[in-house]
Amino acid sequence: MKLMDLKDQGIDIQENVPLSRFTFTQTGGPAEFLAFPKNLTELKQLVETAKQLSIPLTVIGNASNLIIRDGGIEGLVLILTKMDEITADEKNHTVTAQAGARIIDTSEAACQAGLTGLEFAAGIPGSVGGAVFMNAGAYGGETEFVIKSVDVLTRNGEFKTYTHDEMNFGYRYSLVQDTGDVVVSATFGLEPGDKLAIKDKMEYFNGLRRAKQPLEYPSCGSVFKRPKGHYVGPMIIKAGLQGKRIGGAEDSMKHAGFIINVGGATATDYLNLIHLIQKEILKKFGVTLETEVRIIGKEKD
Incomplete structure (x- = not known):
C-alpha cells in the first residue's frame, strides 16, 4: 500500500504542500505528504500506515508556536484542525x-x-x-x-x-x-x-x-523561554537588538520577545535572527536563551 492510496478511502491527503500556508509565521518548506484526518478512524489509519511503510510522522497542530525550516518535512505531516469538537x-x-x-x-x-x-x-x-x-x-x-x-x-x-x-x-x-x-x-x-x-x-x-503584542504581523508568538531571574524582552532591548532585521524577519518594536514577518521572511531569516539574539545575549549578559518556539524540519538544500 502507498500513502496516497488512502485518498481512495476518502482521507484528505496531499503531496508536496508548502507548509507556509499553515504556519503563523507564513514561512516553511513543503510537507512530503500532508493529511487532514476528520475523525479517530482516519487518524488511526494514517498513523498505522506510516508505521507500516516506515515513514516519518509529524503532527504540527495549529502551527502557531512553530518554525518549520525551509527544506520542509520528510514523510507524513498531520494537521488535526478538522477534529475540533x-x-x-x-x-x-x-x-x-x-x-x-x-x-x-x-x-x-x-x-x-x-x-x-x-x-x-x-x-x-x-x-x-x-x-x-x-x-x-x-x-x-x-x-x-x-x-x-x-x-x-x-x-x-x-x-x-x-x-x-x-x-x-x-x-x-x-x-x-x-x-x-x-x-x-x-x-x-x-x-x-x-x-x-x-x-x-x-x-x-x-x-x-492587543496592547503589548504585535498581532498585526505574522509571528510565532513568544520566541524564547524565560530564563530564571531574567526577562527576555528587556535584555534584548539593552543589547540594542530590538528592531534588528534579517531578511524579512524583525525583532518586534512592540514586544522584543517576538520576531515578526515584515514581508517575505523565510524560516532561515527567523533562525538567523534567533541565533544572533542568543549569541549577543550570552555575550553581554552570560545568559543562555532557550527557544520556546518549536523548530522542526530540514534545512533547504
Missing part, C-alpha cells in the same frame, strides 16, 4: 475538546458553560493538542493547571488515556514530547463561575495582548 459538561464542571480545536474556542465554550479556569487561554492561538504538548500558558495560567486527563494515540496505533499526573507537565513541557504520542483530546477540570465575570477576565487578558 468541544463538549462542555456543566454538571461535572469539565470541558472536553478534540486536539484540533482552538484553545481560544475551548476557553469560550467554558465561559458559555459558566466554568472558570481557562480564561488565560482566551487569546492563545494554538490548538488544544498543541497547548497540551507545549503546556501553553499566559498571564499566570498554564494548561497543566486545568488538565484532568489527556487521550492519545500511540505510534503503535493504540488509544490510551493519561491522567494529569502521568502527563508529567513542566515549563513548556509535557510527557508526549518524549513518547511521540498523538494527542487526540483533552478534558479540562474547571470550577463553576459567573459568566459575566469570566467574560470580563477574558476580555481583559485579550486587551493586554
